[in-house]
Amino acid sequence: MEAYFAANPSARGYVLDDQGGLRKHMVIFVNGRQITDRIGLSDSVPQDGLVEVIQALSGG
């Protein structure tokens, strides 16, 4: 994620909140499993793991 944000600085604030946690209407999957640490983003990512960043279905 840090590498992606380094290349796309404006994306950081769209995915993470002011304190670096995952925005409440965003979700991240690692190899198809939802991460458990939305605040510190400490879930491990295996070599060549697939990280998917998805917006929730909420809205209005």
Added chain:
Amino acid sequence: MSECMFVATRKGLFTITRSGKRWSIAQTNFLADNCSLVMHDPRDGTMLVALGHGHFGCKLHRSRDGGASWQECGAPIYPEKPDDYEEKPNPMSDKVSPWNTELIWELQPGGPDESGVYWCGTLPGGLFRSDDGGDSWELNRTLWDDPRRPEWFGGGYDYPGIHSVCVDPRDSAHLLVGVSCGGVWRTTDSGASWECNGTGMRAEYLPEGQAYHPVTQDPHILVRCHDAPDHLWVQHHNGIFRSIDNAKTWQEITDVKPSTFGFAVAVHPADPNTAWFVPAVKDEHRIPVDGKLVVTRTRDGGETFEQLTNGLPQEHAYDLVFRHALDIDETGDTLAFGSTTGSLWVSPNQGDAWQCVSAHLPPIYCVRFVKG
């Protein structure tokens, strides 16, 4: 007379222009995006619009060509919360305010001698300042760290917020800031120090003995008369208040038909005794009294009020007007307001008659005339 206004809504930004006596929609921007606020800078025409993306957070966009084109600029971002910072839970909700921009609730240019300076009020209560035209923003730590801030609490939202910044046109370092629910705060040194000592506001929602505590008042909006800057009006949760001594003391105005409850107030730019309100029943019933939409106007500093109805619906009207959704132009003749049900009205004659510009807009948050 003004020829252009901007209307920020739940589903986009609308540019409304006048041709002769008729006002109509001339342009749309940010369609389907939640535009919580729009600001037009009378100093150089710069515009800022606040977007509250449900998924992606609060962002700001800027236009320097009158709204023809827009670019995303910096947004107010709370600094990293120190590990040892003791954020006290709010006494009402027992919730701790997040260090995160939940809503951009106020945008104001700095003084005429402060080119590039903007002030931004947010939920959960942070005041930000930009010195570079909105490229970057810095949280005012003196106010954020004030030991009285934990006394603030949310009204309609879970957290408190800053919705009003009034720069004194005589002294750009002198600001008044309105907080729901946190009273009216003053700085005379551009935010280096703050005081909250205005007396006279009354909070009926607090126990007896605490009703006049300045720090827990709920001013819904605070406006200043441009040509008589010591004169201010507040539409408060508990009614209408007026100050004639630059917010040192407040006088409550109680006898106003059909109601003193509401969110918005506009003051004539040259006559501090003339002000307009758009009332609703009361806090528990936020609809027009008897389903009749009226604007109330005083021309004598609140001694008497008229009910203005010409051109406004007088049966089954359930329009509520939010705090930033009533504005007056520089001449003091043209008024406009928009409602939660997406209706927009404009008056060329101080509210004597109203023209409905549209009854089909998205819910309206903010109406601003082009000034300067």
